[in-house]
Amino acid sequence: MFWKYGLFCSIFAGSIWGAFWQIIFTMMGILTFGIPLELDVNQMLIIGLVSGIFYINFQKTISMKIHLTAIVSMTLLVYVFNFGKPYQINESLNNINIFILIFLTSAITWISINFSLNKISIGKLSRYDLENFYIKLMWGLGLIIFILITLVPFYIMIMTSLKNQQSLILNPLDFSLNINSDFKTLFNSYIELFTDFNFHLFLINSFFVSCVTVFITLFFSIPGAYALARLRFPSKKLFSSSVILIYLIPSIVLVIPLYAIFSQIGLRNSLLALIIVYPATTIPVALYMLRGYFSSLSSEIDDAALMDGLSRVQIIFKIAIPLSKPAIVSVGLYVFMIAWNEFLIAFMFLDDPSIFTLSRGIMSLNSSEVPQQHLMAGAVIATIPVMIIFLYLEKFLISGLSTGGVKE
Amino acid sequence: MASIILKNISKSFADNLVIKNVDLEINDGEFVVFVGPSGCGKSTLLRIIAGLEDLNEGNIFIDNDNVTDNIPYDRALSMVFQSYALYPHMNVFENIGFSLKTAGIKKDILSKKVLEIAKILRLEDLLNRLPKQLSGGQKQRVAIGRAIIREPKAFLFDEPLSNLDATLRVEMRLEISRLHKKLGITSIYVTHDQVEAMTLADKIVVLNEGQIIQTGTPYELYNYPKNLFVAGFIGTPKMNILDCYQRGGFIYLEGNKDKKINIKTKLMDVKKIGFRSDNVILSDPNKNTLLGEIKFCEYLGSEQFVYVDCDINDKLIVIKISPKIKVVLNKKVGLKFTLENIHFFSQNGNRIH
The missing domain is CATH 3.40.50.300 (P-loop containing nucleotide triphosphate hydrolases)
Structure with missing residues (x-):
């Protein structure tokens, strides 16, 4: 089979990396320079292919000098292919930037080829080397694509939020940053959101609603999950399987009857309504997740605690909770994010701008009078706290606290 | 306490x-x-x-x-x-x-x-x-x-x-x-x-x-x-248990050919006998013994167990012997029983005293 030979691997990896990085860097060029660049995949595909074959033949004798030569010659080849005018750009544009872009494309392509063809010989490959090659290639491609689709929208969001109305209208594609402008003009949207649009209130409201939701959810779901995991009681099976059924009903279906009910009891336009509705939707999933974790703990530890004189309630506080800290933290975090990001119910229930949550507040910005960069700044404000909390709590999410007490 | x-x-x-x-x-x-x-x-x-x-x-x-x-x-x-x-x-x-x-x-x-x-x-x-x-x-x-x-x-x-x-x-x-x-x-x-x-x-x-x-x-x-x-x-290896019947006070083993062992008892309705591995004596084949062939041997250092095929419903009988004896597989041997170490059981499995 031809695909089992190192030569094919080198051609395959070289051309894929060449084409792939060409697409990525052209996109990045467009986003940073704000100029529409023409995408030509073929040239880099061929250059990558040649580099791959070159690498696999000379990898044993390769030195720093050869690395540099390879990258420079790849860059030059791009110029040769395009008769000195890559990306079909007029002389008037900044050629240094284009050169850096092409040089980076070549360098990253070359590094990727090095990475995926490392220790691959030219002849027929052993099964281990072959698997290793394809796994490494797929892993690398997957990782980069995943990072890009996460980071690019975020990048666009932040860059847009830092621009002013004039430059946004002038060139909507330009996501570069004007470094020369001072702090106040750069963060103008943020300042305006907090001074004119009550975003400090929204932030406090969102924080309050989310924290109370987490608290209520954990307060009910920890004992509930413990009972489902440990105790025997009638209709336990029915109860534990029906808990998750609420997720079969889309919230858009629930929100209309809820709207009617809450309007009639006069709770509609209040944060209390959210504090009632959010836990109702998060408790089932928290119960489900915690039950799984509690069941994974040895029930003999509970038995030992019973023998040592603890009641079931004391066992929850002194044994179950300390042992499932990582699970409780992650469930809490998950619930916090659900409550923080929830939009539909907040949108339907809240009319009074002083009690808006962040997602509802951002929605209120979506009108023709409010500039687009304010919307983006609002989105950034909504995202940052969750990110900070997540990064801070990440260290608690390590599992394995329960290891050692019982024999697995 | x-x-x-x-x-x-x-x-x-x-x-x-x-x-x-x-x-x-x-x-x-x-x-x-x-x-x-x-x-x-x-x-x-x-x-x-x-x-x-x-x-x-x-x-x-x-x-x-x-x-x-x-x-x-x-x-x-x-x-x-x-x-x-x-x-x-x-x-x-x-x-x-x-x-x-x-x-x-x-x-x-x-x-x-x-x-x-x-x-x-x-x-x-x-x-x-x-x-x-x-x-x-x-x-x-x-x-x-x-x-x-x-x-x-x-x-x-x-x-x-x-x-x-x-x-x-x-x-x-x-x-x-x-x-x-x-x-x-x-x-x-x-x-x-x-x-x-x-x-x-x-x-x-x-x-x-x-x-x-x-x-x-x-x-x-x-x-x-x-x-x-x-x-x-109770006991390792497991007690040997064999089906049997009585005729004229003597115990006969059920099997392909009915085998007589040299045991006489006054107990009635004995349907099964049991004996432990150390309660049988291995000897050369002769008239008063149950004939069999050694099929397997487990050497444990301080003792050894031989599994003897006496052609009774494919059952192997475990016998403990001195570790010093050199065991030859497929060798014909004789099994000698002693009355005081035999356990008698009735049809429903209960012990008969």
């Missing part, structure tokens, strides 16, 4: 009756071992005594107090679990002292007691470690320490050694035995390992399918098994 009496205990999970009308008396200071195949209900019975399982019927008395409805702590028993069940988030000191802390004992008394226990169990250097930093044997010693510190009326052991490796198991077995001699506290010990049962017990309770089959000292159980189940369960 206490006596424990079980009266007519029954327990079912859903429709599955796992304990059937068990009556048992455990005397003060006795070391009782529950033994039986897995799923026989021995652990459930122990957990019922501990109060970790409710029972459907019957009563439990500890020191003549009816404790049937008491919670585990009020029964003043302590338990050692198969998985050790140490609290993973507490160190050795806290693990051992936990029950006293729960009971609200003062700190200085508590730490004095913990140190005392740690000394008995040689855990003094490990008091600050977490369970995950201990070896299996150390964990089990901590678990025992946790049980001792409460000065319970009785110890309950739920297969405490089955997670340890073979050498450690022997060591811990001795340790448990030593502790029982020293403290003299009533102990109930559940195991499926009949070597543990034989070595530790004052009294063995053999259970099968939720019922007590036989209760007795290790000597009684080994030499006078009440029925085929006990006969087959």
